[in-house]
Amino acid sequence: MVPRVQLSPEIQLAQRLAGNEQVTRDRAVRKLRKYIVARSQRAAGGFTHEELLKVWKGLFYCMWMQDKLLLQEELGRTISQLIHAFQTTEAQHLFLQTFWQTMNREWTGIDRLRLDKFYLLMRMVLNESLTALKMQGWEERQIEQLLELLTTEILHPDSQAPNGVKSHFIEIFLEELAKVGAAELTAEQNLKFLDPFCRIAAQTKDSLVLHNITQGIFETIVEQAPFAIEDLMNEIEEEEEEEEEEEMSEDDEQEQDMSSKKLFEKPPKGSCGTEPDMGEEQDDEDSAGAVLQFDYEAVANRLFEMASHQNTPSQNRKRLYKVIRKLQGLAEGLFPEDDVPEKVYRKLQEGRQERKAKKCLPKSQPQDKTGRGEQEDPRADLSSRSERKRRRRGTGADPTAPQEQPGGRGRRGVRKRRRRPQAGARAKVRGCQEPDVKKKWTQERKK
Numbered sequence: 001m002v003p004r005v006q007l008s009p010e011i012q013l014a015q016r017l018a019g020n021e022q023v024t025r026d027r028a029v030r031k032l033r034k035y036i037v038a039r040s041q042r043a044a045g046g047f048t049h050e051e052l053l054k055v056w057k058g059l060f061y062c063m064w065m066q067d068k069l070l071l072q073e074e075l076g077r078t079i080s081q082l083i084h085a086f087q088t089t090e091a092q093h094l095f096l097q098t099f100w101q102t103m104n105r106e107w108t109g110i111d112r113l114r115l116d117k118f119y120l121l122m123r124m125v126l127n128e129s130l131t132a133l134k135m136q137g138w139e140e141r142q143i144e145q146l147l148e149l150l151t152t153e154i155l156h157p158d159s160q161a162p163n164g165v166k167s168h169f170i171e172i173f174l175e176e177l178a179k180v181g182a183a184e185l186t187a188e189q190n191l192k193f194l195d196p197f198c199r200i201a202a203q204t205k206d207s208l209v210l211h212n213i214t215q216g217i218f219e220t221i222v223e224q225a226p227f228a229i230e231d232l233m234n235e236i237e238e239e240e241e242e243e244e245e246e247e248m249s250e251d252d253e254q255e256q257d258m259s260s261k262k263l264f265e266k267p268p269k270g271s272c273g274t275e276p277d278m279g280e281e282q283d284d285e286d287s288a289g290a291v292l293q294f295d296y297e298a299v300a301n302r303l304f305e306m307a308s309h310q311n312t313p314s315q316n317r318k319r320l321y322k323v324i325r326k327l328q329g330l331a332e333g334l335f336p337e338d339d340v341p342e343k344v345y346r347k348l349q350e351g352r353q354e355r356k357a358k359k360c361l362p363k364s365q366p367q368d369k370t371g372r373g374e375q376e377d378p379r380a381d382l383s384s385r386s387e388r389k390r391r392r393r394g395t396g397a398d399p400t401a402p403q404e405q406p407g408g409r410g411r412r413g414v415r416k417r418r419r420r421p422q423a424g425a426r427a428k429v430r431g432c433q434e435p436d437v438k439k440k441w442t443q444e445r446k447k
Contacts (some may be wrong), residue, residue, distance in 0.1 A: 009035060014055060017061065021299070022066075029078055033085055037085045040088070052098040056101075063117060063118065080125045084128070095388070096146075103122065104159070122169065122172070127176045164264070171216045173217070175219060186293065187293050190292050198303050202307050214320070218299075296330040297328070303323065340382070
């Protein structure tokens with residue numbers, strides 16, 4: 001008897017994670033979390049790179065086997081939150097590194113029916129990795145390590161990441177960063193998150209990556225600029241209101257207190273108040289969502305610093321210079337997205353007015369000559385045209401006379417010539433004989 005080879009716990013968990021039954025997979029996920037917590041608490045015990053690759057292969061096929069959207073969301077949330085089970089930052093980064101390596105390796109084998117669930121998993125893992133940074137207070141060193149990891153595994157030209165992984169990561173990065181840190185991150189910290197994208201956009205030779213970065217990162221910043229400035233103005237107003245309230249609280253005058261209460265009292269239900277407006281403002285804020293704050297001049301300078309290098313391809317430099325002009329305009333207070341539609345609308349209005357004026361010119365000119373004004377009969381133009389046509393034909397008939405009907409005569413003394421068919425037209429042709437009926441009719445007519 002050959003002795004059994006005892007498998008490592010990681011392989012056993014991976015086999016159960018990829019099982020056919022959902023109950024087995026759910027139990028394996030719960031056991032995996034307990035195993036990670038127990039092993040990461042050991043002083044000498046930690047996961048190696050190969051062990052985490054085995055764990056992620058089991059988690060990948062656990063997601064592969066999961067059906068139904070709600071269950072997929074729940075499983076993706078459970079898998080992505082495993083990062084918080086690791087006690088050290090190095091272990092968390094190793095867990096993230098093996099995840100992106102697994103996605104790069106298995107991406108080409110994913111069919112289109114299962115593609116959405118893995119898009120969702122990538123989004124949730126990125127969100128939880130940024131949440132881990134938030135829990136650590138957005139330390140500068142931790143931010144640099146995470147960005148270096150993501151650049152090496154996804155954005156760098158030497159990485160093994162397929163185009164689908166790169167494109168989706170670039171598309172969701174600002175969205176997830178805004179969800180996690182829009183209320184806490186400053187403009188300087190947000191600029192650090194943009195550094196790898198500025199560097200890759202200036203160095204890459206892949207036109208698809210350049211297009212995705214310019215559209216998904218920099219153009220998105222330009223489009224969200226009005227919302228960001230509006231949020232900033234609201235914050236400034238709130239701070240001013242708080243300062244005013246503190247000053248008012250220091251004063252003990254009752255008249256000011258009573259007036260402030262009357263101003264902030266809610267109107268009755270039947271009266272015209274400001275409640276609908278407040279509701280509309282809340283709806284607008286909800287629809288806009290969280291927006292990151294950026295120093296547009298600093299972003300433009302950083303991007304110009306990268307694009308102005310000698311090693312930057314000319315195609316990248318031209319594309320980035322266009323973005324830099326837009327960012328510089330935003331720093332000066334110009335919003336290109338708002339100015340263009342207004343100009344186009346004005347041109348359309350001017351074009352419509354010119355067309356209307358041209359249409360009115362033929363009717364207004366004869367009215368000015370006759371001097372009858374706007375009440376002149378418009379049939380005069382039709383009669384003048386009919387007279388011109390008759391003169392060209394050579395007939396001097398009175399335009400007021402009734403026209404002849406096609407089946408009868410008009411006025412007395414005016415006959416209309418009828419065109420008779422030429423009977424001998426066919427007989428003139430050589431080799432063609434007239435029918436007998438026509439010959440009999442012509443002979444009777446002669447008699």
